[in-house]
Amino acid sequence: MSAAGQIDAGAAVWAEYNALVQKARSRMLARPEAVHARVRDQAEYALVAMQAGCHHFHALHRPDYPAFYRQTIWSPYEAPWGGPSSDMVYAWAFIDGRRTYRIHGRRGTTRFSDLQLFNGYFEREDMRGLGNLDFDTLQTGPDGSFSFIASAQRPAGYAGDWLPLDPTEPVIYAQLRDTWWDWAGERGIDIHIECLDPAGDAMVLPTSVTHERLLRSGHLLERTVARAMGYANMNRKLAGGQNNAFGLVRGSGATDHGASGRAGYGGMVWDIEPGEALVITLDEPQARYWSFQLVDWWWMTLDFSYHQSGLNGFQAERDPDGRISMVLSLEDPGIANWLDPIGTPTGLVQMRWYDGTVADAPVVEKIALADVVARLPGARRVNPAQRSADVAARAKASLARWGY
Template sequence: MGPSIEPLASYLAPLEEAARELANTWRPEDPAYRAEVYRQILMNLSYGYFVHFNADAEHPDWSPLYNPVFMCQPNPDDIYIFSPLRDDLTYRVSGDRGTVSKLIFVTQRGIPGTLASVGEYGAASSIDDQDFTVGPDNQLEIIFSAVRPAGYEGNWSQLKAGADCLLVRYRMIDWECEIDPQLTIECLDEVPLKRRLAPEDVVERLAQQSTIPRNQNRLFYKMQNDILDAVGQNAIHPVRLPGLDKQLYWPAVYSFDEDEALIIETEMPAIARYWNVQLNDPLFNAVEYVYRHSSINGSTAVIGSDGKLRVVIALNDPGLHNWLDPAGLTEGTLYGRWYDCSSLPIPTITKVKLADLEAHLPADTAKVSPQERELALRKRVAAAQRRRRW
């Protein structure tokens, strides 16, 4: 006789805990917020299936992490994938490197959603295209293990004690022209064949899957509230996250009225290998970025003649090239990134009346016509849809 299998709802109780995190949002009494929290819960529950059912450390495989579907603040320039692993096994990642501007591998303890706070993550180690070599045929091989294999002189990244996952970022600057990698991951140790899950395994993993939405909400709501507590609205609060030593985030909680606009202004590093700015909604989801111009980077922005970057957030298109579209939102978070840059300037945010916007910008600020904006958006949609998601 097999194990007792309880009614499905008994394994999904943590979903109610996720819903109660509505209390930690900025407008817990707003029905629109409640509806969005429910939608977010289902989004993260579906992501949790990949976390707990798709692969295991002995039988690694790529699962989607963040992308235009799983939108807990992905960088719009990145496609994220991951695989579980174990720190006592040896793995090989190989295949075609593609032509993405940055290919970043991070091993760490904690797949997003399995832990409830940033402080619980650890054992982080990273390697990117500045650290590994690619063959003349664009083929790439990297070994991940606790110690470098004897006699092996190729690309290697250490698995620190406690590491249990590998996160990969395919980072594009020019979405239209760059090509995503095609990579495989394999365990090089002798392991048993992948078995069918027993009923008790299924219910255990189902129970774990149902905690993903709660953990995601606790983690990300706290992250944005920490920014608000530290510097208030419309001010930058630079942070670093585990595993990305070369990346400085410069987030802010933004807020403005319908007749206002925000101007983000910054000096530019002399060497800026990668940077971007994006908008998030009040629940830390990335604002729609396939069909909206809600992010900008070094390929799509125009730097001012004085060497400064200025980006404008406004509800409607003001006809300025560097406009970020908040998709009807007047509050949320913005995230900027400096990656592998020669300096780390901290931008400012200025709130102005929309009617006075141009008076606060240089006379030669780049502009676009409605026709140019429509064409740019069509190209953005086509380029985004060509990218890998699964």
């Protein structure tokens, strides 16, 4: 093909990609919830953040030169698309199931770390989990150091830890969840990866490969938007078609949509006005880890560093009777367990728990904001100065997990 022909072909690919972006934007802004200015603002930003993330998933990876990326995909507040947990520092590596890799590092002191493999991420209708590794099962040295091989076949004579890969998948998505409980008091995992048998110098991609990846990125964007809106509808359905009520998806072991087979999930669509509050009450989950967090309509986790938009089982304070009560309101209710929606009148609450059970869905009661203190007489009071100090400490601990 002539140079002019290549340019024309490239223009057609970019036009197709831009059409996918515009289709996603139109679909987002057509949602009834986009009548709220704050929700529209979130939609426009989410579209940009999703594009950045989708490019890192599909356009920019190099399986022959892998690394565990953190900030480039689900950074704390810049691009938290897909509803990532505020407690999990995620890292992603992109590997080839036909190659052999050595993964090594040092365990941290977080609640748990696991590595889950997928054959794609939402852009594939046949997305499925390819395996899961709990770092608790690895052989480690006295200092917590570990090393294992990931490959299609166990290397001859190798007796160490081994993670099998699917040789029919040339791009495998390896997702690390390093799950923090006490943000200020724990140390994260140190992890590295190297390809032991690279195909050759594949750093410069042919134009045809770049174009194919660009379109996959566009389709991931399209499907992510569709899934985000479907997630809200699913939460309503699980709650009997209501807003301000929880439904539960107990751990099913399913991994075909990015979920962990170790986890159970709950969700709620919130819808409140100024001067209103939702009191969320539950028995403490009997689980290794549990948390609540707020996400917007586009599946973007609300900022959890500079705002208390989520609480886990270490951070949440208990009622005198041992139960957990939290308050979701646009204004600060003056109690410790506030879920701050950052001025967003409607969105989604995500509940997660790992390695355990939840007896019943949380109970939600809408009351006047002025009645919160009387409704929760045993809750610790927090004045504005205390809240500012608490949030400053939270931000410092949160961002340090990401190396900021």
